[in-house]
Amino acid sequence: MAVTKLYAGAKLRETRTRIGLTQKAFAKQLGISLPYLNQMENNHRPVSSSVLVALAQEFGFDVTQIGAGEADRVVSDLSEALGDPLFAELTETGAPQPQDLRLIASNAPALARAFLELHRAYRDTHERLASLDEALGRDETRAGLSPWEEVRDFFHYCDNYIDAVDRAAERFAAEVPPGQSLEDHARAVLAGRGVRVKLEPMPALRRFEPSTATLSVSAHAPPETRTFQILLHLALTSQAKLIGATLDLARFQSPAARAIAEIGLANYFAGAALLPYGRFLNEAKHFRHDLELLAARFGASIEQVAHRLSTLQRPGAKGLPFFFVRVDQAGTITKRHSATRLQFARYGGACPLWNVHSAFETPGRFLRQLAETPDGVRYLSIARDVSRSGGHFGAPVRRFAIALGCEIAHAPQLVYADGLDLARQSAFEPIGISCRICERVACHQRSVPPLERRIRVDPLNRGVLPYEVER
Template sequence: MSVQKLYAGAKLRETRTHLGLTQKAFAEKLSISLPYLNQMENNHRPISSAVILALVQEFGFDVSELAIGDGERMVTDLREALADPLFKDAAPALLDLRLVATNAPAVGRAFLALHRAYMQTNERFASLDEALGSGEVRPGASPWEEVRDFFHYCDNYIDAVDRAAERFVADRPTDRAIEDTLADLGITLRLTTEDTAIRQFDPTTKTLTLQASAARSTRRFQALHQIALLTKADLLDATLDLARFQSEQARDIAKIGLANYFAGAALMPYAHFLNHAKSTRHDLEKLAHHFGASLEQVSHRLSTLQRPGAKGVPVFFVRVDQAGTITKRHSATRLQFARYGGACPLWNVHSAFETPGQFIRQLAETPDGVRYLCLAREVTHGGGAWRAPVRRYAIGLGCEISHATEFVYSDGLDTSDATTFEAIGISCRICPRANCHQRSLPPLERTLQIDHNSRRTLPYEVLD
């Protein structure tokens, strides 16, 4: 990795704070002067190779964290928020956004939180008459985005919870760990065919009831989720305390997310899963069979392999419903997803609904020139009975093209031919492509030209 002109002051400052060291003590351990450290932390000077080497030797620092952090995610989020018509005449240049993401990430997050509150307020005002008529007005910002951002900016990896799950199954198979733990807790496991919840725990009778019609992977996952709530409550609460959510509802939602995280990590323990992913070249079906998990669970787990010093291939993972709404998302790559509106219609994840049960491959290129191997597949969650509701989603998984050979799905694809890569974007509002035939909205950062005497695919022309 190139270390020239590497400005990562925020990450350096975050590392020092995490270690509980003053600037003076940190400078001494790195064998540099206090003014030099101060200049690097404020991005007045790049981080030198000698400092990077000292970070590795002294603290076991993962060098890749200096190059891949919150910066690109924040720049993408800021660009999309600033594409709001509210900022049409005052949107900062891309260089300014990069400076904010690098030098003042806390300011960037505060702006995003403020814009999110503004959007939510606008939505509430738009439906105020109807809400007042039905008596369903509920003030306060939605906690869902707050929780989503928590996992988003944690790189979708929660170290303490992940390691606890790995220890939970360290010396025994996952099923044995579930059985032993439930027995130790005096809990009876019951399967039901009644039309009830997928998982129901009665603390009075100590009975855990799971839906018999649910897939085995789902039952195992739900059992582990309940075990996390019962045996890892202190760990989950400590993690939630550090997150400092703004509302109890957000905290409650995040606790579900952390229990789910524990369940996925126990179902697919980190080191074993990482090694098997490499040996199978990330064959999702082989991984699902080996770990007794679903394709969605396996795909999601691949997106969490961000342990310092033992990272997996950086991938993006997304789940989309039939309306095009993104219901799950994470990216350890430079590809970031739209926070508002749907995903690019040219992305293959939308085509997955047309070919259920099949993997769809796509070589794609984003407007910044980065190329990706994209994989999509439709997944169905059956209702377990005649006329029971069926939920359909499409999952998307992919990596930058430099890692494509590590995936079995790249076999037979010509990644050297530029013409095989399809042009995709993030969101129409911030996509700069001038000639996209699927554009639904004009780019707010570009000038439009309207010709009343001419009509092409779009009713306007996007100017440079």
């Protein structure tokens, strides 16, 4: 069997820079020559097994991460961007192959990011010019990432795991006195800071009045939501320095993006305190990732548990690599993250053949699906609706569905795999990422032609689709 050579110069150089060593000092601690290190950092030679062992022994480096993670996401994003009709002539003469994109992602990650930002800027400008209403109603003049997209990408490329914030939340949860709930402890900490917490029947989830130092939380919200909102406010106050330092490192391009990210990090702290890393990881393994049992165990919602499972990416103590997504009834993705090879489309909705869309039809039930993506990777996916009542008659209901999944190799560690025939080829449904970039030519549910393929239209014949996609 052929052995895959590991070229990871950018990751090696990033590791050395982070610990503040010169090439000479780094090479000495790794027990190799300076020219050899230089060749590896410039991807002229692969990273050897002896260097990987030295990285683990000398620096406690999680060697499983040196060739995975961000590169896969960058490759996926590059592949989707190159599917744009803008590059039609390029694809006619021969589009870059996956191995070429992987070399770019590994050898020149900064260049890859710059290309993706340039493509986003083009796409944003094109859409604003194409829509007169949008152009007239929008006051931003800067082409490029919207603040929301910038923050989304920040979490995406951090693998949805923020170590310093996660550990601070875990320490806070460990300080809860015996016999006291997490919510009561958070209330006591806020009281010590002069903040009074009260429940109030109101449409908003949370409201803070600085003049009276009163935090009002909706009495209509379920207990887990109330706890989460109290923890969120506590994070904004007691963890302001930590969150501020993290925001400084991120270097967001606009005050709006920084403000959105501040809320995002406070949300992250709240979720990590509600479901502290070490204890939650152990319980998840013990209960074979049963979302309902974990929700009851930690006083959390099913969505909170599913989202937390997708963030268990702490170096040296990783959970299973999951993807997590939340969609609304229109199929729009409102939350997304993947620690697997499956990467969600940046624009548009999810594949209509995916079971997450059917979850709205079966409220309160988990749906299981064995699926295979066009690249041949197989997954176990579970989906459920997580619609939220407004808490009183006549209040609007927010309707969402979530999906959580992992590659089929990990499926036996999930209770949801019990009774499924994981070896039967026909058990796996063919799904894609989105119609716009899906390579399947015979899909009966296709809504638009794939960008990277030509189509033929025959007015005298009609199949399932009004056109044929050329293979």
